[in-house]
Amino acid sequence: MKTVTVNASKKYDVTIGAGLLENAGSVIKNYCRGGKVFTVSDANVFPLYGKALKESVEKQGLEFHEFVFAAGEESKNINVFSEIVENMCGAGLTRGDVAVALGGGVTGDITGFAAATYRRGIPFVQIPTSLLADVDSSVGGKTAIDLANGKNQVGAFWQPSAVICDTDTLKTLPEEEYENGCAEIIKYGMLGDRKLFEALAATPVKNDYENVITRCVEMKRDVVEADEFESGERMVLNLGHTFGHSIEKLSGYTIPHGRAVAIGMNIITKAAVELGFAPKGVDGRLAEVLKKYSLPLETDFSAKDMVKAAVGDKKTVGGSITLVVPTDIGKCILKKVPVEELERFALAGGLK
Numbered sequence: 155m156k157t158v159t160v161n162a163s164k165k166y167d168v169t170i171g172a173g174l175l176e177n178a179g180s181v182i183k184n185y186c187r188g189g190k191v192f193t194v195s196d197a198n199v200f201p202l203y204g205k206a207l208k209e210s211v212e213k214q215g216l217e218f219h220e221f222v223f224a225a226g227e228e229s230k231n232i233n234v235f236s237e238i239v240e241n242m243c244g245a246g247l248t249r250g251d252v253a254v255a256l257g258g259g260v261t262g263d264i265t266g267f268a269a270a271t272y273r274r275g276i277p278f279v280q281i282p283t284s285l286l287a288d289v290d291s292s293v294g295g296k297t298a299i300d301l302a303n304g305k306n307q308v309g310a311f312w313q314p315s316a317v318i319c320d321t322d323t324l325k326t327l328p329e330e331e332y333e334n335g336c337a338e339i340i341k342y343g344m345l346g347d348r349k350l351f352e353a354l355a356a357t358p359v360k361n362d363y364e365n366v367i368t369r370c371v372e373m374k375r376d377v378v379e380a381d382e383f384e385s386g387e388r389m390v391l392n393l394g395h396t397f398g399h400s401i402e403k404l405s406g407y408t409i410p411h412g413r414a415v416a417i418g419m420n421i422i423t424k425a426a427v428e429l430g431f432a433p434k435g436v437d438g439r440l441a442e443v444l445k446k447y448s449l450p451l452e453t454d455f456s457a458k459d460m461v462k463a464a465v466g467d468k469k470t471v472g473g474s475i476t477l478v479v480p481t482d483i484g485k486c487i488l489k490k491v492p493v494e495e496l497e498r499f500a501l502a503g504g505l506k
């Protein structure tokens with residue numbers, strides 16, 4: 155087992171290893187003066203891991219409550235949020251009790267937002283079960299729900315009290331979700347750790363979960379500690395996300411986040427080479443590793459549509475956008491560009 159301590163506005167431990175779910179109750183107990191544990195999970199994950207969590211919680215003499223919603227991004231909305239907080243209230247949860255997110259990033263985001271707002275904030279513990287949630291969404295305190303007009307438009311910064319990454323839960327993760335998580339892991343290597351990047355090229359992530367997740371969490375910790383509220387440096391985590399978000403949006407969210415980020419990384423890295431920010435060959439090396447994880451590289455959406463989707467309702471004249479531009483494998487810079495210049499990057503990145 156590995157432990158990474160995050161020292162943000164709240165100090166908490168992220169534990170990573172096999173078999174941790176069994177002892178989750180003893181971790182949760184540390185934050186639960188009131189004796190009630192309110193677990194939120196989705197309909198895929200709860201039948202797999204709900205019983206083990208319940209037993210572990212009850213073994214500590216705590217009262218277990220559950221709320222299970224239909225799996226998928228479509229559930230990360232205000233109606234499900236409303237049901238969660240109504241159920242918290244119905245269960246008589248106080249500020250001395252604990253909410254637990256058992257699941258992927260959707261569960262973590264909506265539970266975190268419910269915990270941030272119910273009774274003006276109660277403690278919550280993240281038990282991520284998807285690779286993406288292990289390496290990204292469960293750490294750092296960004297919580298949110300989607301609106302009909304856009305993803306993650308309502309949310310709060312609310313740090314968890316603990317994060318428990320039980321790598322055994324990844325055994326049941328569908329292959330496509332594994333690959334989506336790998337896209338974010340490749341992103342970490344690409345933006346800040348050449349050694350990690352080369353390790354991913356040499357050994358499949360699934361052969362070394364504990365070390366790979368730990369390294370990504372350490373990198374996320376460093377960024378979060380430096381810029382918890384995303385006023386600058388934290389933006390490096392958005393490598394591949396500007397064009398990635400456009401792809402998600404233009405596809406009506408039928409292309410999953412991880413795949414969209416893979417294509418977005420490929421576009422911006424090609425552009426970085428073409429425009430002289432990165433040496434020749436960096437784009438080819440990234441493409442090789444993305445392909446190794448069965449991730450896509452290209453999109454048919456036009457440069458114009460992609461830029462329009464990225465800029466959204468922002469002023470198109472005089473506005474600017476911060477791009478994360480790779481300068482080598484394991485290195486990147488933040489570059490503020492006028493929105494008029496974004497199309498130049500899109501075209502240099504191979505879009506038509």
Ligand SMILES: NC(=O)c1ccc[n+]([C@@H]2O[C@H](COP(=O)([O-])OP(=O)(O)OC[C@H]3O[C@@H](n4cnc5c(N)ncnc54)[C@H](O)[C@@H]3O)[C@@H](O)[C@H]2O)c1
Pocket residue numbers: 196197198199202225226227230257258259260261263283284285286287290291292293294295296297298306323324325326327328331334411
């Ligand atoms: N808060 C943040 O900092 C942050 C960062 C990145 C992404 N996100 C958010 O995370 C979400 C995406 O997360 P995700 O990819 O984990 O989505 P998800 O929670 O929908 O999980 C993906 C699918 O895998 C299933 N699943 C999860 N764990 C499983 C397991 N162990 N066994 C079997 N099935 C399992 C889920 O039921 C779901 O069908 C998006 O909403 C995104 O906006 C948030």
